[in-house]
Ligand SMILES: Nc1ncnc2c1ncn2[C@@H]1O[C@H](COP(=O)(O)OP(=O)(O)O)[C@@H](O)[C@H]1O
Ligand SMILES: CC(=O)OP(=O)(O)O
């Protein structure tokens with residue numbers, strides 16, 4: 001069964017086409033549409049076994065982007081299917097599922113309304129995710145659609161870890177609590193990592209660090225999410241590309257009063273103008289920060305030290321919460337590629353049984369690999385995440 005997987009971000013669409021059967025999956029193509037809504041957009045299409053294809057043109061919205069993807073998929077030269085009729089189902093990543101969705105589900109009017117009701121608390125993600133669903137309704141009417149939520153895996157977090165110490169009425173009225181994100185990735189890499197290290201996923205203490213443009217750390221106790229660094233929205237926790245992560249809330253109300261900023265402006269400041277971008281005024285992309293760091297730029301040095309330091313703090317916190325840790329896993333764009341980050345975070349954790357192997361770490365990019373010494377009490381690994389494969393699997397199981 002041919003399944004299209006869409007991961008619609010605020011300005012990008014990542015996609016994969018996967019042929020799923022009961023016991024196997026075959027990747028047919030993957031790619032990315034970037035810079036949606038900007039004067040010049042890009043499509044990079046990578047069909048398996050064929051030459052890659054690129055397109056540079058304005059892409060005003062997600063519907064246009066999805067049409068370009070479908071054209072690329074059926075193109076005689078670089079396509080991978082003869083006609084769109086071959087696409088039997090579409091699986092979508094949705095960032096915020098609130099308390100509504102402990103599991104993936106088939107899209108209905110009610111599901112769409114619930115995704116919409118969460119726009120306010122996931123403004124960078126949910127509107128784009130729903131637009132993906134609506135665009136497919138337009139261009140592939142009648143095809144079955146499935147939504148897979150970042151928050152589902154974290155629904156197992158106990159109240160002691162998900163409640164905020166705010167007046168209880170706000171939880172009752174608005175469900176203000178920690179939800180957590182990147183759940184699909186945390187669960188996937190923890191399972192793959194446990195297998196690689198010979199651990200029992202259902203009887204282990206694993207800390208997963210998903211470090212991309214957005215980033216979060218999760219404590220996984222006996223196969224279930226026990227705590228995570230993102231919160232009510234994908235803003236909390238780590239220092240990120242443009243998001244501030246953990247900050248004393250009174251600093252925000254203070255800035256708001258001094259600068260006469262509205263709540264919406266404060267939200268934009270924290271979500272889009274902070275993080276390493278805000279600290280350096282250089283870039284939100286860690287590759288640019290690495291370059292500036294190597295050139296000795298003092299603000300890049302401070303920003304990177306803060307970014308790495310915050311990851312280490314969460315590892316310490318979660319090891320304490322679980323009474324120890326058996327394995328630490330790095331994934332996401334930075335987690336899979338930045339040897340510097342992994343070494344900086346793991347150095348100094350010897351006291352808790354981490355014996356990092358810098359030689360194994362060197363040059364390990366986009367692979368699944370153990371990075372700790374053979375006699376390390378705590379295993380360390382980098383695992384390439386594959387949220388799209390999980391989405392395709394859930395989609396297949398729901399529609400078959
Ligand atoms: N070789 C590398 N070294 C350091 N950072 C990298 C490298 N390759 C990619 N990254 C970083 O990964 C981040 C993007 O990660 P990704 O998981 O794709 O993000 P998202 O899914 O949140 O958009 C960017 O900050 C990028 O700079
Ligand atoms: C939820 C979230 O932060 O996602 P991303 O890392 O893709 O921005």
Ligand SMILES: [Mg+2]
Nearest residue numbers: 212213214332
């Ligand atoms: Mg991501």
